[in-house]
Amino acid sequence: MVSDGAWGTFLQKKGLTPGECPEQWNISRPKDILDIAQSYIEAGADMIETNSFGGNYFKLKGYGLEGQVFGINKAAAEISRKAAGTDHFVLGSVGPTGKLLMMEEVTVDELYECFKSQSQALEAGGVDAIVIETMTDLEEARIAVKAAKENTACDVICTMTFDKIMSGEYRTMMGISPKEMTETLLEAGATIVGANCGNGIADMIGIVKEIRQVNVNIPILIHANAGMPHYCDGETTFPETPADMASRVKEIIDAGANIIGGCCGTTPDHICEVHRIVKSM
Ligand SMILES: [Zn+2]
Numbered sequence: 672m673v674s675d676g677a678w679g680t681f682l683q684k685k686g687l688t689p690g691e692c693p694e695q696w697n698i699s700r701p702k703d704i705l706d707i708a709q710s711y712i713e714a715g716a717d718m719i720e721t722n723s724f725g726g727n728y729f730k731l732k733g734y735g736l737e738g739q740v741f742g743i744n745k746a747a748a749e750i751s752r753k754a755a756g757t758d759h760f761v762l763g764s765v766g767p768t769g770k771l772l773m774m775e776e777v778t779v780d781e782l783y784e785c786f787k788s789q790s791q792a793l794e795a796g797g798v799d800a801i802v803i804e805t806m807t808d809l810e811e812a813r814i815a816v817k818a819a820k821e822n823t824a825c826d827v828i829c830t831m832t833f834d835k836i837m838s839g840e841y842r843t844m845m846g847i848s849p850k851e852m853t854e855t856l857l858e859a860g861a862t863i864v865g866a867n868c869g870n871g872i873a874d875m876i877g878i879v880k881e882i883r884q885v886n887v888n889i890p891i892l893i894h895a896n897a898g899m900p901h902y903c904d905g906e907t908t909f910p911e912t913p914a915d916m917a918s919r920v921k922e923i924i925d926a927g928a929n930i931i932g933g934c935c936g937t938t939p940d941h942i943c944e945v946h947r948i949v950k951s952m
Pocket residue numbers: 867868869896934935
C-alpha cells in the first residue's frame with residue numbers, strides 16, 4: 672500500500688514560520704491542513720497522516736498550548752478524516768516528546784499519560800490507527816505503543832529513525848537496532864513496525880531486510896526522507912526527486928516492505944510516482 676508524504680516541510684511551504692506551532696494550524700488554518708491531506712489522497716495514497724506530530728503535552732507546552740491537547744489532536748484527526756472519506760485510512764501521527772527518560776527529565780508515568788491523552792484525542796477525531804514515529808529511544812517508543820494500545824481501539828504502528836553507522840549497521844541516535852526495535856515493540860503491542868525519516872530511501876532497504884529477518888509476518892511501513900537535507904542560507908532542501916524515490920520502490924518491496932510513503936522533503940509528486948510503481952507491480 673501507499674502512504675502519504677511530508678507534512679512539516681509542506682507546512683513550511685505554506686508559510687509556517689520557525690517559531691510557530693504547526694499543530695495550532697488545525698485550529699487557526701484548517702483549510703491549509705485540509706489542502707495538504709487532500710493533496711496526498713489525490714496523489715494516490717491509500718492512507719494519510721494527521722497534522723499532530725508535535726501534538727503531545729510537552730511539545731504543546733513549549734507554545735503555552737498544553738491545555739489544548741484534546742482539541743488540537745481531535746481537530747487534526749477530523750481534518751484528515753474529511754479528506755480521506757471512508758475508503759482511505761487515517762493514521763494519527765504521534766512524535767517524540769523531546770524529554771529524555773535517561774536524563775530524568777520525565778517519568779515513565781508522565782510519558783504514558785502524555786501518549787495516552789494524545790492517542791485518545793486522535794481516536795475521538797476518527798483515526799483508524801496511531802502511528803508513533805521518528806522515535807530514537809526504544810523505551811519512549813515502547814511506552815507510547817503501550818499507552819495507545821491500552822487506551823484506544825486503534826491499531827498501533829511504530830517507526831523509528833535509523834542511521835547507517837561506520838560498521839554498515841543501522842542504529843537510532845540512542846543506539847537501537849532494527850532487530851531490537853522489532854522484538855520490543857511487537858511485545859508492547861505494535862501491529863506494524865518500520866522506519867521513517869533518515870537519509871533517503873536507499874538506506875531503508877537494509878533496515879527492511881533486518882526487520883524481515885527477525886519476523887516474517889509483521890507488516891513493515893517505510894516513510895523515507897527525500898534524501899539527506901542540505902542547509903544553505905537558512906533554507907533546507909532535499910536532493911531526491913520523485914523519480915529517484917520511485918526507482919527504489921521495487922527493491923524495498925522485494926526486501927519485504929508492505930507500506931511505502933515519504934517523510935521530510937517528499938511531496939505529492941513523490942507519492943504519485945511511488946503509487947504508479949506500486950500499482951504496476
Ligand atoms: Zn523526516
